[in-house]
């Protein structure tokens with residue numbers, strides 16, 4: 001089993017007195033910047049001209065600079081912009097100002113693993129990848145807790161790159177929950193797989209298919225919503241806290257029997273598809289498709305998101321959302 005690093009395994013020392021440039025101030029960016037600063041680390045935010053996030057970063061009390069200026073001021077440069085714009089930012093605003101005293105950091109390994117960014121050998125390159133949405137990274141930190149994270153060391157020119165990565169993980173609260181060391185390859189491939197087949201893509205497919213099956217069979221959309229979305233959180237909360245066995249302890253015997261029989265049929269159908277999707281990721285086919293999609297201006301991305309935005313489940317959700325047990329009762333902003 002992998003070693004898990006906790007608070008006592010990490011020290012902030014490698015970052016004390018240093019400046020971290022957070023490039024981007026979105027889901028992860030705002031959380032890292034606020035948590036780092038609350039942990040006593042100096043933070044500057046790098047945002048592009050006309051950034052919609054600038055107001056929020058200024059309201060957060062951060063110095064907001066052009067990316068190149070932020071990089072020149074920083075000892076650690078953390079890329080928290082969309083993955084698809086990182087190579088251009090690197091070329092234009094980071095690479096010209098690199099020297100052995102600076103470190104590059106990422107929250108996802110995509111651009112390093114797929115060679116969209118190839119750093120010079122003389123700089124440290126590490127990853128601190130929270131295994132959860134950015135807003136939870138901040139909310140959990142504020143509650144004295146943390147979101148677990150993965151760390152990876154791609155280049156250790158200084159000889160103490162891992163100490164820097166653990167210090168960064170500690171500063172954003174991840175060592176409160178636990179940190180596991182991985183590689184850029186393993187994080188990239190497992191993260192892409194998980195978000196496509198189990199988390200976002202997988203669970204949305206299950207919810208939509210279930211909801212549509214019931215509605216098309218003539219049941220009320222509100223009832224279908226409760227069965228296929230609302231209650232999902234409650235069941236997943238049980239799994240999160242007590243495991244699958246714990247969830248099964250709490251549900252009825254009737255539900256358990258349906259789970260282990262009909263669930264088995266679904267499992268057998270989807271596992272071969274999951275293996276195909278993992279293969280596409282490992283061969284770089286997904287990465288190539290996503291890079292080309294962005295070069296073309298995201299036509300498929302925008303069309304499919306708009307299609308889902310108009311889905312009946314969204315309309316019903318708007319009507320029933322206030323009945324949902326909020327994760328934290330906070331507003332996504």
Ligand SMILES: NC(=O)C1=CN([C@@H]2O[C@H](COP(=O)(O)OP(=O)(O)OC[C@H]3O[C@@H](n4cnc5c(N)ncnc54)[C@H](OP(=O)(O)O)[C@@H]3O)[C@@H](O)[C@H]2O)C=CC1
Pocket residue numbers: 023024025026027028029046047048050051052053054067079080081082083085089107108129130131132133134135
């Ligand atoms: N979302 C998540 O929970 C997780 C994300 N990650 C990784 O974290 C990184 C950031 O993702 P995420 O937080 O979701 O990103 P978001 O889309 O939420 O935020 C992107 C931020 O980058 C800014 N930005 C866009 N273009 C530029 C630019 N050229 N220069 C500077 N800033 C720019 C945006 O500003 P504006 O809004 O004005 O465009 C915005 O503030 C990615 O590598 C992602 O894979 C890892 C784990 C989880």
Ligand SMILES: CC(=O)[C@](C)(O)C(=O)O
Pocket residue numbers: 130131132133134191195199200
């Ligand atoms: C939240 C998270 O880790 C994801 C789903 O992989 C992402 O947003 O990139």
